[in-house]
Structure formats: structure tokens, C-alpha cells
Amino acid sequence: xxxxxxxxxxxxxxxxxxxxxxxxxxxxxxxxxxxxxxxxxxxxxxxxxxxxxxxxxxxxxxxxxxxxxxxxxxxxxxxxxxxxxxxxxxxxxxxxxxxxxxxxxxxxxxxxxxxxxxxxxxxxxxxxxxxxxxxxxxxxxxxxxxxxxxxxxxxxxxxxxxxxxxxxxxxxxxxxxxxxxxxxxxxxxxxxxxxxxxxxxxxxxxxxxxxxxxxxxxxxxxxxxxxxxxxxxxxxxxxxxxxxxxxxxxxxxxxxxxxxxxxxxxxxxxxxxxxxxxxxxxxxxxxxxxxxxxxxxxxxxxxxxxxxxxxxxxxxxxxxxxxxxxxxxxxxxxxxxxxxxxxxxxxxxxxxxxxxxxxxxx
Numbered sequence: 157x158x159x160x161x162x163x164x165x166x167x168x169x170x171x172x173x174x175x176x177x178x179x180x181x182x183x184x185x186x187x188x189x190x191x192x193x194x195x196x197x198x199x200x201x202x203x204x205x206x207x208x209x210x211x212x213x214x215x216x217x218x219x220x221x222x223x224x225x226x227x228x229x230x231x232x233x234x235x236x237x238x239x240x241x242x243x244x245x246x247x248x249x250x251x252x253x254x255x256x257x258x259x260x261x262x263x264x265x266x267x268x269x270x271x272x273x274x275x276x277x278x279x280x281x282x283x284x285x286x287x288x289x290x291x292x293x294x295x296x297x298x299x300x301x302x303x304x305x306x307x308x309x310x311x312x313x314x315x316x317x318x319x320x321x322x323x324x325x326x327x328x329x330x331x332x333x334x335x336x337x338x339x340x341x342x343x344x345x346x347x348x349x350x351x352x353x354x355x356x357x358x359x360x361x362x363x364x365x366x367x368x369x370x371x372x373x374x375x376x377x378x379x380x381x382x383x384x385x386x387x388x389x390x391x392x393x394x395x396x397x398x399x400x401x402x403x404x405x406x407x408x409x410x411x412x413x414x415x416x417x418x419x420x421x422x423x424x425x426x427x428x429x430x431x432x433x434x435x436x437x438x439x440x441x442x443x444x445x446x447x448x449x450x451x452x453x454x455x456x457x458x459x460x461x462x463x464x465x466x467x468x469x470x471x472x473x474x475x476x477x478x479x480x481x482x483x484x485x486x487x488x489x490x491x492x493x494x495x496x497x498x499x500x501x502x503x504x505x506x507x508x509x510x511x512x513x514x515x516x517x518x
Contacts, residue, residue: 157515158272159211160250161204162241164257165218168370169195169406174220183224187213190221195407198318198438199256199279201511202504205321212248216241217260238265246270252515253277255292259284263291275515279316280306293518298455299431314514317455318435319507320442320499323408327415328444328495335363335481337417337445339405340436342369342393349423350397352450355470356421356477357396363481367397368413370404414443418484418491419477422449433458441498446491448477457501463494 165173173190180186191197191205191213203211215221222240231243238261245253249272255261258278266276278289281297283305289295295306296316303313338353359365393401405413414420420440424432432452440447447464450473460466465480465487467473480487 157210157512158249158251159201159203159208159254160245160248160252160273161201161211161213161254162216162257162261163196163199163213164260165195165215166370166406168404170218172406173218177220183221183228186218186221186224187215190215190218193407194321194323194411196256197321197323197407198435198442201254202508205504212244212250214241214244216257238268242268242270245273251275254511255279258289258292258295259287263288266291275518277314277514277518294514296514298433301429301431312518314518316510316514317433317502317507318438319502319504320438321411322504324411324439324442325499327411330415332416332418332445333364334366334413334417336365336419336421336477337368337413338366338421339368339410339413340370340423342397351470352421352423352467352473353397354394355474357394357400359474359478360396360400362478365400366402366413366417367400368402368405369393369397410439411443414440414445417445418488419480420445420447421473421477422447424450424452437464438498438502441491441494444491444495446480446487447494448473448480455502457497458494461490463490463497465490 176193177186177189180189197205200213204213216237219237222237225244226235226240229243229247231240251272252275253269253273255278258280269276276293277296278292279296280289281299281302283302289306290310293312294314295303295311296314297303298315298317300315303315307313336356336359342350353367357365420436422436422440424434430452432449433455437447437449437458441464449464449466451466451468458464465476467476
């Protein structure tokens with residue numbers, strides 16, 4: 157199977173990548189640096205992570221990376237990013253195209269694929285307005301309610317899951333000096349999450365808390381010297397949160413922090429109903445922390461009281477975390493059981509087996 161996997165970058169992560177790859181001189185070197193940093197690795201199939209000669213990987217929205225390839229392969233002028241990726245697919249003689257960034261490359265892009273491509277799949281685990289993905293052979297995701305919404309638009313859908321990065325096994329075997337870690341987005345769109353973060357932040361006087369927040373540009377503006385002069389009070393983070401806030405972390409930096417943390421606080425955003433299982437769930441449990449998250453319908457292996465803990469309200473979250481830390485030896489056993497269970501259920505080998513089966517069926 158000649159596999160082509162495309163992904164995309166968060167703007168805040170792109171800044172980190174540009175720093176890491178400041179000395180890179182070509183496509184292969186920049187891509188190698190990116191893959192070594194493990195950002196998004198839970199979604200990358202085993203052949204990509206292992207450097208299989210039949211697997212090609214790129215970030216189709218990374219202009220620096222893509223223009224390296226265009227120059228190295230003799231594309232004249234300044235071709236569009238779409239044109240570059242189509243040329244990559246043709247050069248690779250791709251048979252299976254798996255796209256993690258289908259909003260940027262929707263059905264209209266699929267219609268331009270060269271004849272060598274026999275199967276097309278994309279991952280989309282979020283509502284996406286009027287985006288058209290109907291020409292993909294299947295839309296994959298791990299939230300049944302969101303898959304239902306794609307089905308109602310005429311897409312074939314299939315349940316599919318992230319898988320633990322094998323590198324996670326290297327983390328979380330030493331001292332866990334951080335009591336509670338939260339890593340994630342913070343903006344006016346995260347109102348429920350903000351209430352939880354504020355309530356739990358009140359524990360900072362008793363326990364060691366760390367929040368690594370990918371805040372919106374409006375939040376940063378509101379908290380700047382200029383922002384203090386503007387009517388942006390509602391976009392500023394509460395003082396109790398701001399005092400323990402740090403910049404966002406990604407990839408191996410994230411693994412390292414989770415590995416130093418007893419508890420990882422998680423909170424879904426209102427996009428998937430009662431479905432749960434965002435990336436942080438897999439990352440937290442995979443690096444051996446106890447995940448404390450909101451109640452809902454979780455994937456197999458994630459069960460409250462057995463492999464994780466769940467809260468029903470912001471107040472309950474703070475109360476539950478306090479009890480977990482006060483009884484840490486017992487809860488450390490829950491975390492360890494979760495790590496073992498999730499490692500068995502969501503391995504890269506099983507993920508690839510499921511993917512190959514999907515390809516054969518669509």
C-alpha cells in the first residue's frame with residue numbers, strides 16, 4: 157500500500173517548529189525535525205512514524221516545508237500549496253490518500269487527484285459548517301455524534317481512533333512533582349472549560365498546579381498594556397488562572413510535562429454532545445498520569461473509577477482533585493491501570509490493522 161498522509165499545524169505550534177528547524181536546509185530535514193518532535197503523532201500511522209519507504213508524509217499547510225519540496229523537484233515559479241501537494245502525490249504514485257486536514261483540502265481537491273490514487277479517507281472530529289467532504293471514500297472520527305452529522309450530509313463515515321505514540325512509554329517513570337496539569341485552549345469559546353479551570357485554580361495555595369494555555373489573540377490583547385485601556389475586560393483571564401498560566405506546550409514537551417504530573421485535568425468543549433475522547437485523553441493516560449475529566453461517553457478502556465476519574469461540575473472537579481491527591485497512592489494505581497489498558501487497546505499496530513481493514517472495505 158503506497159500511503160500518503162497529510163496533516164496540518166496549529167499557528168502556535170508553527171512558531172515552535174520554525175525555531176526547532178531554523179537550521180534545516182531542505183524538505184527531508186524539516187520534515188524529520190517535525191516528526192521527531194511528535195506533534196500530532198497519535199494520528200500518524202505506523203508506516204509514517206517508522207519511515208516506511210512506501211509512506212509519504214507532509215504538512216500541506218506548512219509553506220516553508222512545501223516550497224522546499226517544490227524547489228527540490230523543479231517546480232517553476234511560485235506554485236500554490238495545492239499544486240505542490242498534487243505534484244507530491246503524483247510523484248509518490250500514491251494509492252491511498254489519508255488527509256488529516258480536509259477543510260483545507262475538501263471534495264474539490266479530491267476531484268483533482270491523479271489516477272494512481274485508488275482510495276481516499278479523511279479525519280474530521282469537529283463540526284465544520286458547510287464544508288463538503290462527500291467525495292472522500294470515508295470520513296473517519298472517534299465522536300459518533302459528529303460522524304452522524306457528516307453522514308447526514310451524504311458522507312460515508314467510519315469510527316476510528318488515535319493510537320498511543322510508542323515514545324510515550326519513555327515518560328512518566330520518575331518523580332511527579334506537578335500535582336495538576338492542564339494544557340489546552342482558552343478563549344471566549346471555552347466558557348464551560350473556563351469555569352472549571354477557575355474553580356480548580358483555587359487549589360493552587362494547597363497543591364502544585366500548572367496551566368499551559370493556548371490563549372486567543374483577543375485574550376492576549378486584553379491582558380496587554382494597550383488592552384487595559386480598551387473595553388476587553390470579559391476577555392481577560394481571571395487572576396486566579398493568570399497567576400498559574402504558562403505558554404502552550406506541544407509534542408515531546410507535552411509528554412515530558414504529563415510525565416511529571418500526577419493529574420491531568422481535561423475538559424471537553426461543547427461540540428460533540430456527550431461523546432468524549434479528545435486527544436488529551438490519550439496523551440494523559442498514555443504518559444501515565446491520572447486523567448480527571450468531565451462525565452460523558454468515553455471510548456473503550458476509559459472508565460471512571462477504574463482507569464480514570466470524572467467530575468460532574470466545576471465545583472465537583474475541585475473537590476474530586478483534592479480527594480485524589482489526598483489519597484494519591486490508591487489513585488496512582490488507577491493511573492497505572494489506565495496506562496496499561498489504553499496501551500493495549502490503542503496501539504499503533506492495532507490502529508494500522510483497523511486502517512487497512514477500512515481501506516479494503518471502502
